[in-house]
Amino acid sequence: MKFFLDTADPREIAKLAETGLVDGVTTNPSLAAKTGLDYVEALQEICKTVKGPVSAEVLATDTDGMIKEGKRFAKIAKNIAIKVPMTWDGMKACRVLSGENLMVNVTLCFSAVQALVAAKAGATFISPFIGRLDDAGQDGLTLIREIRAIYDNFDYQTQILAASIRSVPHVRDSAIAGADVATIPSDIFQKMISHPLTDKGLAAFIADAKKAGVRIRDE
16 A cells, blocks of 8 residues: 655655655645645645655636646646546546546545546546545445445556545555555654554563663674
């Protein structure tokens, strides 16, 4: 599974990218606004740090506007993925943009049929919002499994990008359900490596080594 960061903060991304585990980034204008940076400037900084796909979300709601903004984003860097909404105008824009060999991330997916339509429109990524479905009393992971089955049935190459991740178990369960990518908020990304037994075990190893006087000498 690929790990994307769900943030538009270039400094935060640069710090976490040092792990070597960040495969891409998803952004939107709201996330960029929190940083105090201009959206395009933020995207430029992020693309300098991350070589994988960086999703840039259009603001337009009509097809022509989405295509125009998408092409503007595509000029920022080769790894830009243009994020369009799951609407008919969005699907028409997706068809045009993907036909020009640009990456397209179809966002705000809440049903398997929507995911099927996006795949036929040529989407590079489909973003089912599992956390929001859970909030509405539905099972977001069931949606991931349904999309996986449909894509496998017909050999669609669109990647399932689990979005609206709310916890570390969401990442685990998305991987089990067959998502290709999870886009993860920075705070949850940092928690993924944590476990109380790991901390306890490491403390015990260090204490035992110190007690036994174990040293690793330089050559």
